[in-house]
Amino acid sequence: MQTDKSPLKIERDALGAVYYWIDNNALDLDQVDYSDLYETYLTPIEGQFFEDCTQLFIEGKLQLEPTFLKTYSYWNGVAYDTPINGVLGNDFRRIEVYFYPDAVKTDSVTYSIRGRTKVKKNVCDFSGEVKIKKIYHVFERDTDTPDYYKIIANYSLKEDSTQNGSGVFRGIFGAYGYVTDNAPNTIKVDNSDQDGDGYMNRSYVGTWQSYRNSATVKRCMWGDNRLPFRFDFDIGAGEIRVNPKYASPEWDRFMQWEDFDIVEPENGDSRATYKNPWW
Template identity: 65%
Template sequence: MELCHKILILCICVVSSFDIEAQNNALPKLYHNPLKVEKDALGALYYFIDHNALDLDIIDYSGVYETYLTPIDGLLYEDCTHKLIEGQLQLDSTFFDSYSYWEAQKFAAPANGVLGNDFKRIDVFFYSGASKIDPLSYEVSGRTKVKDYICDFTGEISIKKVYHVFERDIESPDYYTIIASYKLREDPSQKGSGIFRGIFGAYGYIDDESSDIIKVDNISDGDGYQNRNFVGIWQSNNNPSTLKRCMWGDNRLPFRFDFDIGDGEMVVNPKYFSSEWDCFMRNEDIEVEYQENGDSRAKYKNVWWVR
């Protein structure tokens, strides 16, 4: 019996190692693939990004990001994209709105991101009221800011997949992963304008109050938090041969290169410092108002997105 038990353990270990090897072999073929497959404490396989394996010569990481977002076999999950098509599920009406939080209070604020290999700061603001084109597509509009250049944009976000990943234990509650493609066109008459393309990824949840509406998962906002990330490229309107890597999102970015050197939170590498990133690191974009009752509220100082 003891021998059989040892053989069983050995077989499980071998199969598990084969699973990891098979998943690693199935990853997109890059010179240095930043996606790795590991196993958590409960035995489920998951992707993680090896930031040391990122290559500045690779402009577009959107395909890798889509793979990263897709659940690996072994997780308990359901592809429920059809539920959006059939109207059984829908995204919350504010899912694409731009905002941040201060002590659980929501306030209008752009998402921060990076543009190009010199990691220029780009701020992106989506206006509220994204309109449905069809059950899986949304028309959006907003503004971008890079240094002193401000551009208006319009575009579409088209959902490719929605996965419901089920709870495995009390520390791993169920959640929804939304994968979409996007194309955002800046006004070609404005200086420094271009077109953004890539993959959008977000995590959401459903509560008891509205069992058919997926809300943005900002419950887990904390160290390492990242959500509603846009990963792709920017192409210049003036010179279409000019392509730059561009990413933005809530809090941290999924592909950090050597730009973000923080542990628990985002810290900009001094080699990429600029007046814009210095302002971000000093938290000077936000003004906090303290009230007599001890409460405080925050607001963005320079509301450059207001027309």
């Protein structure tokens, strides 16, 4: 619920359409789980034009593209097979998350996924589910701006309990997509602004709970490029810039692009690969 003290604010654009925005200065470090607020942020509100397409998805008349849940990054218009970055705990430790491309739809709303996480030098394997809750088709009032789809899902990802420092990730997944005339029933990841300032998509907002000590629950978020809740961690204007108070060797490597050794495509192949095998 939005209140005067809530970090979730309502504004109107020049055409009178309402939208939410997040006041990062109003976020509370003592609040570990922001998944409910994130779900509210994603849900259309009165004054927006939208259609609930969840039932169409359940009936199979609308679908996500096969690689919708696959992790990848963009650079100069090219998609690279990479992990994505996030934060763990109040010290905003860097966590890297990699999803394999073999997501399987196990029922009308559930995807089974696998991947790996890395925090400092600690690597864990995980498996789990992403379960679609809502899909909304949002219609823009500005004719120069295309309409889009919002996807809201629950996720539960369990790391291998035999591995060091493992636990369970839970929370809300939010993403933006679009359809094309060539594939009107398939939602593709909206990466049209992936090189632009403030790009944010396919965000996971929730918690990590330790197997070893169930009382240890930490805030954990990751996603494509920027995160919806930045606190004072990301102080960049147009792109991610890590606050020096949270500096670490891991974030230094990220800021200096030292993680990846890119193998550029040859002979007309549009795919680029990395020497890093994750991990």
